[in-house]
Amino acid sequence: MKHNLIGGExxxxxTSRQNINPSDIADIVGEYAQADAEQARAxxxxxxxxxxxxxxxxxxxxxxxxxxxGSELLSRQVELGTLLSxxxxxxxxxxxxxxxxxxxxxxxxxxEALRTGGEKLPSVRPLVxxxxxxxxxxVVGIITPWNFPMAIPAWKIAPALAYGNSVVFKPADLVPGxxxxxxxxxxxxxxxxxxxxLVMGRGSIVGNELGASSKVDAISFTGSVDTGRRLLEQGAxxxxxxxxxxxxxxxxxxxxxxxxxxAVDCAIQGAYFSTGQRCxxxxxxxxxxxxxSRFVSRMKESLSQLxxxxxxxxxxxxxxxxxxxxxxxxxxxxxxxxxxxxxxAYGGTTVSRSTRGYFLSPAFFTDASPAMRIxxxxxxxxxxxxxxxxxxxxxxxxxxxxEFGLSAGICTTSLKHATHFKRNIRSxxxxxxxxxxxxxxxxxxxxxxxxxxxxxEQGTHAVEFFTTxxxxxxxxxxx
Ligand code: UN1
Numbered sequence: 193m194k195h196n197l198i199g200g201e202x203x204x205x206x207t208s209r210q211n212i213n214p215s216d217i218a219d220i221v222g223e224y225a226q227a228d229a230e231q232a233r234a235x236x237x238x239x240x241x242x243x244x245x246x247x248x249x250x251x252x253x254x255x256x257x258x259x260x261x262g263s264e265l266l267s268r269q270v271e272l273g274t275l276l277s278x279x280x281x282x283x284x285x286x287x288x289x290x291x292x293x294x295x296x297x298x299x300x301x302x303x304e305a306l307r308t309g310g311e312k313l314p315s316v317r318p319l320v321x322x323x324x325x326x327x328x329x330x331v332v333g334i335i336t337p338w339n340f341p342m343a344i345p346a347w348k349i350a351p352a353l354a355y356g357n358s359v360v361f362k363p364a365d366l367v368p369g370x371x372x373x374x375x376x377x378x379x380x381x382x383x384x385x386x387x388x389x390l391v392m393g394r395g396s397i398v399g400n401e402l403g404a405s406s407k408v409d410a411i412s413f414t415g416s417v418d419t420g421r422r423l424l425e426q427g428a429x430x431x432x433x434x435x436x437x438x439x440x441x442x443x444x445x446x447x448x449x450x451x452x453x454x455a456v457d458c459a460i461q462g463a464y465f466s467t468g469q470r471c472x473x474x475x476x477x478x479x480x481x482x483x484x485s486r487f488v489s490r491m492k493e494s495l496s497q498l499x500x501x502x503x504x505x506x507x508x509x510x511x512x513x514x515x516x517x518x519x520x521x522x523x524x525x526x527x528x529x530x531x532x533x534x535x536x537a538y539g540g541t542t543v544s545r546s547t548r549g550y551f552l553s554p555a556f557f558t559d560a561s562p563a564m565r566i567x568x569x570x571x572x573x574x575x576x577x578x579x580x581x582x583x584x585x586x587x588x589x590x591x592x593x594x595e596f597g598l599s600a601g602i603c604t605t606s607l608k609h610a611t612h613f614k615r616n617i618r619s620x621x622x623x624x625x626x627x628x629x630x631x632x633x634x635x636x637x638x639x640x641x642x643x644x645x646x647x648x649e650q651g652t653h654a655v656e657f658f659t660t661x662x663x664x665x666x667x668x669x670x671x
Contacts, residue, residue, distance in 0.1 A: 193223045193225065194222055194368065194369075195225045196393075197388070197389055197390040198391065199389070200384075201385075205231065205392065206226065206227065208224060210224075211223070213279065213549075214511075215512050217547075221275070221369050224369075226392060226394065228393070231391065231393070232362075232401035236405050236407050236408055243328070243330055243331060243356075243387070246353075247356035254305045255306050262298030265291055265377065266291075278369070278503065279368075280339070281513065281550070284504050286466055290341075291342050293346070294343050294345075297343070297346040300350070300634055301351050301354040304351070304652065308355065310324055310325040317667075319668045320666065321666050324663050327356070327661075328660075329355075330410070331358050331408050331409050332352045332408070332411070333360050334349060334361045335395070335419075336413075339466070339469045341363070341364070341367035345371060347633065347649055349374075349388070357410075358386065358387045359387070362392070363390070366514055371390060410657070415437075417439050433660075435645070435647060436646055437643070438644065439596050440596050440598035440599060441594050442472060442473060442596070442599045443477075443478050443591035443601070444477050445587045445588070445604075446603045447602070448480045449606050449609075450483060452487065454625050457627075458623075458626065458627045459576075461627040465629070465630075468575060472629035473629050475576045477579070478579050479578050480581055488578060491537075492538050495539060498554060500551050502545060502547055510554060513551075521571070521573065526540040529566040534560040534561075534577055539556060540553065540556075552573065555573075556577075556578070557576070557577035559580070591617060594641070595641055595642045597618045597643050601623040602622075602624055604625070636649070637649045
């Protein structure tokens with residue numbers, strides 16, 4: 193049994209939960225504690241008590257601790273990547289790369305801790321100086337989804353700690369293994385007890401306590417639109433600072449002048465790698481008519497060569513869907529697409545392998561109209577659809593016609609269209625001839641519209657959310 197970390201102690205929960213391997217449901221990865229509301233409140237209390245000393249510990253202490261965590265994650269990337277892939281279902285290569293990415297993120301923010309600067313300006317009043325400095329926000333609640341069990345916690349926890357906040361971390365129910373492993377590394381890193389707390393438990397219990405508590409100053413959340421909206425409504429009561437990363441329905445525009453190899457590669461990687469379970473996944477291919485039929489036939493050919501299977505088998509390119517509920521949802525959307533009149537050109541059926549798991553062949557719809565539900569709603573699985581369009585202008589209009597605005601891509605060799613698209617697509621991230629998913633760790637991440645709320649995550653921009661600004665005035669008296 194793996195316990196929660198509260199105030200530097202490993203404490204059992206009020207109940208527990210089994211962690212099941214989606215590639216092989218007979219394989220139980222482990223048993224993990226589930227906290228009740230009282231334990232969640234206890235974690236918030238110790239985080240509040242520990243915060244002042246951590247803030248005063250100095251930038252070298254914080255940088256050293258985060259750098260140690262980064263080094264350990266990098267040196268254990270295969271071991272922890274195996275655990276990640278076993279509990280979440282992405283391939284071993286993807287799991288290992290994710291742990292490495294988390295390691296780099298900790299090292300990036302170790303250095304950022306040292307770079308926290310400020311400004312000194314003259315006042316408009318004589319002999320008065322103005323200093324503008326950044327201070328930690330206080331206690332930060334961190335609520336993360338199951339699809340990036342290491343990287344998303346890392347890109348929230350590392351900046352929170354770097355800038356002197358204390359943390360209560362509630363990971364997704366489906367992936368406690370990576371969260372626990374990360375907590376265990378943090379526990380040994382020299383961070384004082386209570387500064388970082390792991391509270392595994394239900395969203396409706398632990399997440400609700402974080403959202404309601406007046407002692408939690410800020411919440412960084414990645415997950416569904418509905419939960420994000422609930423946190424925002426709840427947070428209004430205590431004026432919480434919120435950073436919400438939610439859904440996506442990311443378009444990939446393919447123009448007649450695209451390099452077809454590049455376009456197919458962007459489409460396959462963006463839509464189907466990580467089993468399509470990324471908020472940055474491409475789920476709408478908006479394809480100009482002159483290249484449409486060549487694109488469709490090349491996609492079918494490439495999809496037929498992809499190997500769906502057990503996440504830990506080396507030849508697997510697409511792992512299983514994360515659990516039964518998600519598989520049911522994906523299959524329901526395949527039926528919706530068919531009943532709406534789109535053509536299922538490839539996949540969309542369950543696949544059997546030697547182990548019992550949630551294997552789904554990548555689903556590719558063609559002739560989808562922009563009004564169809566499969567072209568509008570986030571599915572969060574290996575399901576994508578292609579819509580033919582006459583012109584670049586129509587492609588841009590269809591691409592922008594979405595409640596979401598996270599990531600968007602265009603495949604073209606035209607500088608004119610690439611430049612126009614970068615300027616006029618309504619999304620937080622835009623890609624030219626690269627996939628919409630699979631972003632760098634040292635630059636800002638986030639979107640517009642229903643995709644994101646609050647300051648950007650990652651890179652130097654993370655400082656906006658994890659600090660608050662103080663303006664100090666000092667008058668010199670010389671006699
Ligand atoms: C990526 O595409 O590299 O939940 C990261 C998600 C995003 C992260 C995507 N917040 O899928």
